[in-house]
Amino acid sequence: MYNPKSLKAEEFIEHQEVLSTLEHASKNKNDLQLVDQILAKARLKKGLTHQEAAVLLDCDDTAKVKEIFDLAEQLKKDFYGNRIVIFAPLYLSNYCVNGCVYCPYHFKNKHIARKKLSQDDIVREVTALQDMGHKRLAIEAGEDPVNNPIEYILECIKTIYSIKHKNGAIRRVNVNIAATNVENYRKLKEAGIGTYILFQETYHKESYEKLHPTGPKHNYAYHTEAMDRAMEGGIDDVGLGVLFGLELYRYEFTALLMHAEHLETVHGVGPHTISVPRIKHADDIDPNVFDNGISDEIFAKICACIRIAVPYTGMIISTRESQSVREKVIRLGVSQVSGASRTSVGGYYEPEAEDDKSEQFDVSDKRTLDEVVKWLMQLGYIPSFCTACYREGRTGDRFMSLCKSGQILNCCHPNALMTLKEYLEDYASKDTKQIGDRLIEKELEKIPNQKVKKTATEDINQINAGKRDFRF
Numbered sequence: 005m006y007n008p009k010s011l012k013a014e015e016f017i018e019h020q021e022v023l024s025t026l027e028h029a030s031k032n033k034n035d036l037q038l039v040d041q042i043l044a045k046a047r048l049k050k051g052l053t054h055q056e057a058a059v060l061l062d063c064d065d066t067a068k069v070k071e072i073f074d075l076a077e078q079l080k081k082d083f084y085g086n087r088i089v090i091f092a093p094l095y096l097s098n099y100c101v102n103g104c105v106y107c108p109y110h111f112k113n114k115h116i117a118r119k120k121l122s123q124d125d126i127v128r129e130v131t132a133l134q135d136m137g138h139k140r141l142a143i144e145a146g147e148d149p150v151n152n153p154i155e156y157i158l159e160c161i162k163t164i165y166s167i168k169h170k171n172g173a174i175r176r177v178n179v180n181i182a183a184t185n186v187e188n189y190r191k192l193k194e195a196g197i198g199t200y201i202l203f204q205e206t207y208h209k210e211s212y213e214k215l216h217p218t219g220p221k222h223n224y225a226y227h228t229e230a231m232d233r234a235m236e237g238g239i240d241d242v243g244l245g246v247l248f249g250l251e252l253y254r255y256e257f258t259a260l261l262m263h264a265e266h267l268e269t270v271h272g273v274g275p276h277t278i279s280v281p282r283i284k285h286a287d288d289i290d291p292n293v294f295d296n297g298i299s300d301e302i303f304a305k306i307c308a309c310i311r312i313a314v315p316y317t318g319m320i321i322s323t324r325e326s327q328s329v330r331e332k333v334i335r336l337g338v339s340q341v342s343g344a345s346r347t348s349v350g351g352y353y354e355p356e357a358e359d360d361k362s363e364q365f366d367v368s369d370k371r372t373l374d375e376v377v378k379w380l381m382q383l384g385y386i387p388s389f390c391t392a393c394y395r396e397g398r399t400g401d402r403f404m405s406l407c408k409s410g411q412i413l414n415c416c417h418p419n420a421l422m423t424l425k426e427y428l429e430d431y432a433s434k435d436t437k438q439i440g441d442r443l444i445e446k447e448l449e450k451i452p453n454q455k456v457k458k459t460a461t462e463d464i465n466q467i468n469a470g471k472r473d474f475r476f
């Protein structure tokens with residue numbers, strides 16, 4: 005029986021509930037009166053249920069689809085303004101005992117180079133990331149109790165936070181590691197992580213078990229219930245995601261929203277972020293083997309419908325996607341992008357040799373961070389390196405109340421400008437700096453609260469004079 009309050013995966017992601025939602029969506033997709041009602045509810049900015057959102061996703065009436073895209077764009081502006089948060093992944097180790105058939109790190113792959121960063125390697129990698137201008141990292145590691153035990157992950161986090169090179173600092177470490185127990189989540193919390201991210205890959209249990217034939221990840225319930233254990237361990241910012249292309253996208257979309265509803269119902273706070281990766285080519289992996297691949301148009305519609313259904317939740321897109329796809333979905337709802345990513349273990353300090361590659365997937369967007377920053381500004385966005393909430397203890401529901409109280413222009417906006425200014429002073433090319441300085445001047449004018457505006461202007465002058473790390 006479907007029960008969003010249950011702590012059992014098969015009850016909060018109940019297969020029959022997903023199927024009947026899809027049936028309802030398919031029957032009503034062009035009931036324009038119903039679609040209008042759902043859009044009217046979405047305009048109240050309180051989100052939608054999975055049943056309502058599924059109808060929008062299925063709707064193929066041209067005029068209504070345009071309304072869906074327009075509304076997503078509007079909600080994106082209302083909740084996030086024109087800021088885009090920037091981060092980079094850091095792969096710590098690709099040793100893995102699991103058999104995931106879509107990932108080149110599966111244990112049977114004998115031709116990929118296996119690597120694990122030592123603490124000295126981390127110092128080199130993180131220094132290189134700091135020298136680009138990064139302030140936020142997402143660390144990634146395969147599941148391997150011998151090579152990558154929790155103690156190793158904790159040690160890496162400690163090392164990352166300790167590295168201070170010139171004006172560089174990593175101020176927020178998000179963690180993407182395998183599902184684990186409450187005790188380990190508690191340790192991660194104590195180590196000062198930002199968001200705990202775990203992709204579900206697919207919510208379809210039968211497919212899940214086939215795609216994860218061996219290893220601890222085979223256990224659907226243990227994996228799907230991980231966020232509940234993370235929250236029990238004190239982590240209140242969690243990031244969901246599915247790997248689009250493994251199963252039918254309608255199924256994944258519906259179940260993903262059911263998962264978000266479950267977290268909100270049980271823990272009082274929904275997911276902090278949702279990631280939207282699509283399966284890509286990699287060593288030993290041919291994406292064409294998976295017959296549920298989705299077009300760029302459907303992908304954009306999924307992003308728009310997620311934005312409408314969970315307006316407070318950040319949405320993340322990686323360099324798996326090309327510049328043009330990223331440009332499209334940033335407008336429709338994506339709030340965080342990675343830049344200048346390496347999806348190999350190491351590779352920031354020194355590129356990997358051709359015969360020693362350890363990449364998890366091919367990167368489509370290969371631009372430097374300076375190019376990404378400049379591109380965003382030319383599109384009218386403020387690239388933000390802000391990590392203020394986490395450092396001020398505004399996580400979980402405190403973070404959500406900041407979003408809901410509409411303080412974005414008085415809080416996120418100045419923080420974005422101040423962290424962008426740091427970037428421009430310390431790392432930008434001459435051209436990027438000129439564009440950025442003009443943008444900051446213009447954007448400061450948009451801060452409604454005069455006191456905040458005055459403080460932000462003063463702080464930016466101080467950054468100009470060499471001081472760092474201001475925040476609201």
Ligand code: SF4
Binds near residue numbers: 107110
């Ligand atoms: S997806 Fe994760 S768990 Fe699966 S093989 Fe790759 S690294 Fe290992």
Ligand code: SF4
Binds near residue numbers: 394416419
């Ligand atoms: S102030 Fe908080 S919510 Fe706003 S951008 Fe910074 S970290 Fe994000």
